[in-house]
Amino acid sequence: MNVPNSLTMLRILLIPVYVGLLNYEQFDYALAVLFIAGLTDALDGIIARVADQRTRLGEVLDPLADKLMLTTGFITLSVMHLVPLWLTILVASRDLMLMLGAAVAHFTHTQVDISPTVLGKGTTLIQLATLVAVVFFASRRLDLSTLDPLLYLMGGVTLTSGLHYLSRGYVRITSSQA
Template sequence: MHHLPNLLTCLRIVLVLPIVWALLERQFSSASALFAVAGVTDALDGFLARRFNWQSRLGAWLDPLADKLLLVSSFIVLAVIEALPWWLVLLVVIRDLVITLGAALYYWWRQQLRMQPLVLGKLSTLLQVLCGFFSILQAAQLLQLTQWLSALVYLTGAVTLFSGVAYVVLWSQKFIATRADRAG
């Protein structure tokens, strides 16, 4: 049972292509159902890992990868079909690239890396999931959320930006501390 969180994370990765296909085919009801399942697996895998101490190094890498694959691919398609603004997609993609590059550089420098998400990063991911899900519901015309969704888009953008800055500050501090350790 201790592998269940990683299996749920793998399920989220497997769901990425069907979600993208459903969005491109404008099968929004299917896309919203699949996206909801992916969102639930994201919450459930983390809960199970923490609750039952089923955390693993693989899960620490796999979970954020699954999040990035799901959100970036979904956001790109949602922008293509004009359900999300391109500025938000670019912000999410650039933030993720900066965080990934910072982590990779730190690993290259130190040959070790503990993946520890910030609370602001988790909030950013939650808002991105909600933004994606409600954008799909809006596109499906299942709900009329135009003004509410617009506010959510701006809030998601702001939190995404602030979390990106927080990660840059964190990785910069780690890098400076590492250089000081090596110099001293």
């Protein structure tokens, strides 16, 4: 396994550590794990491009690691009543829809481009920023309602991104069957 894919695997292995730290309300350590995960996410992409180590496995694992970290983070924060359940359902539904869309494309033998769009990357960024903000506020025992505008913004961007990917996939699948 090359270095970029190893970094991605490390990010996946950090997920249970992150969840455990949140469950024990070790928010500062959870923030450190999020920082390390973000760093490995940045580094794996840079190394893959610079060292020409892009692989099909990496193309699948990297976004999967992002989705697992974010969705698991939101589920954990919802269980802890730090973010509203509707937001977690929105994040998880979008990611589930993306995975189901990829499966449908695979089984219908439709060629799809699984590379993320600018909107998709922006959604991941705002979701990560929201996780960081919530965990930071919880660590400092700050009023979480202050983050409501960010939560609504993130929800809107997540919904928009999900609809964008859904329409893009629908067009590709229906045009390939024509």
